Amino acid sequence: MHIIKWSSDFALGIDEIDEQHKALVGMINALDASTHAEYSVENMRRLLDELNAYVRDHFGFEERLMAGGGCSPELVTRHCGEHAYFRSVLRDLTADFDNGRTSITVTLIEYLVHWLLHHIVVVDRAMAHQLNASEPALKARVAAALMQEMTDDLTESERHLLAELRRANEELERQVEVRTRELRDSNRQLQTDLDAARAETRLLKAELAAAKG
Numbered sequence: 001m002h003i004i005k006w007s008s009d010f011a012l013g014i015d016e017i018d019e020q021h022k023a024l025v026g027m028i029n030a031l032d033a034s035t036h037a038e039y040s041v042e043n044m045r046r047l048l049d050e051l052n053a054y055v056r057d058h059f060g061f062e063e064r065l066m067a068g069g070g071c072s073p074e075l076v077t078r079h080c081g082e083h084a085y086f087r088s089v090l091r092d093l094t095a096d097f098d099n100g101r102t103s104i105t106v107t108l109i110e111y112l113v114h115w116l117l118h119h120i121v122v123v124d125r126a127m128a129h130q131l132n133a134s135e136p137a138l139k140a141r142v143a144a145a146l147m148q149e150m151t152d153d154l155t156e157s158e159r160h161l162l163a164e165l166r167r168a169n170e171e172l173e174r175q176v177e178v179r180t181r182e183l184r185d186s187n188r189q190l191q192t193d194l195d196a197a198r199a200e201t202r203l204l205k206a207e208l209a210a211a212k213g
């Protein structure tokens with residue numbers, strides 16, 4: 001029995017965020033499951049690491065999305081504040097676990113669940129509502145935030161390589177565009193020559209018929 005069951009009531013209508021929220025629910029369920037059966041400190045530590053990393057990436061994604069515009073400054077401040085609070089709760093909890101000062105109890109997990117669901121249905125929903133009102137720019141902003149998320153994790157040399165690849169790709173696209181234009185022009189010229197040749201043939205046939213007649 002899972003401590004949280006995903007429900008369509010939590011869906012915000014922004015697919016990327018809904019998928020991330022489902023993954024968070026899955027991670028909290030896994031944390032809960034590990035308190036019941038085959039408890040091991042290593043397993044719990046691994047799940048805490050995964051949760052910390054995922055929460056950092058997910059909150060970062062939402063914050064980048066809001067940075068693209070479409071949300072009121074009051075909402076951005078409140079939202080980022082809630083994220084900072086939860087990140088610090090998870091950080092402290094992990095440090096206490098490492099120091100043997102706390103164990104991961106059902107009560108603690110219930111608190112995480114309560115916080116997350118409240119955050120999704122109140123603050124995340126307000127963000128989605130304001131972002132959805134700015135359609136169709138939202139799709140481009142989601143794509144930009146995803147791209148930013150990917151490049152954030154890159155090393156300096158990977159970033160450099162990616163920039164080179166982008167430049168090479170743009171150059172390739174430009175060459176394809178030029179070549180397509182040339183082919184279209186040459187095709188148009190061929191059609192004109194063909195029409196002229198047909199007209200000439202018709203004329204010759206007519207002259208031949210007149211000469212025979």
Ligand SMILES: [Fe+2]
Nearest residue numbers: 062079119124
């Ligand atoms: Fe959020």
